[in-house]
Amino acid sequence: MSNAPTTRSVDDVQAHLIGTNDTVKLAVLAGPADGSPTTVVFEIWEPGGAQPDNSHEDSAETFVVLAGTARAHSDEHVVDLVAGDVIVLPEGSVHHIVNSSPDQRLYTLTVMARDGGFAELIESGPPAELDAADRAVLGRVTRPATTGR
Structure with missing residues (x-):
């Protein structure tokens, strides 16, 4: 018997901060808990926000x-x-990424080829809310536009 695929709605996504004073929200969309060695993350930087310097010895990171x-x-x-x-x-x-806009959020999809504990690090941080604007950006990516609805 085969394994069923994992699916998730934007409404089911929980964002986290890695630290309490962070300016970047991260929401794991897929990762080891879903049976994948690759982690996919939706990231939201506040205006002017930045990550700290970080490095992943065993994985390239794609944004x-x-x-x-x-x-x-x-x-x-x-x-x-x-x-x-x-x-x-x-x-x-x-590396690190800085939101270079003083008045708009930065949104990325981030792919870590070999997780190396990245999803666990994210999900062990304090929860953060995804607001309607955040969900709208992710919804445009995950849900195709439909007509007649």
Whole structure:
């Protein structure tokens, strides 16, 4: 007998902060708890918000910018990003991303090829609310537009 696929609605997604003073909300969409070695995260940076420097020795990290603008730092490299851009941060790079907008949130889908405890780190942090604007961005990505409804 085969395993059933895992499905989830945007209404079922719980965001977290990694630390209590963080400016980035993270919501695990899929990961090891779903039987996958790859973790997919919806991330929301407050205006001007940033991650701390971080590194993943055994995994590249891919960010797809859904909305907003960002400046990505990876080792000595700096790249500006806008909605529609994709950046792959190499294994072992010391990196962080800053929301370069002073008045708009930055939204990304983030893929960690080999989780290395990333989902567990996120989900052990304090809960954070996804508001209607956050859910609308994720809903545009996860639900195709329909007509006649």
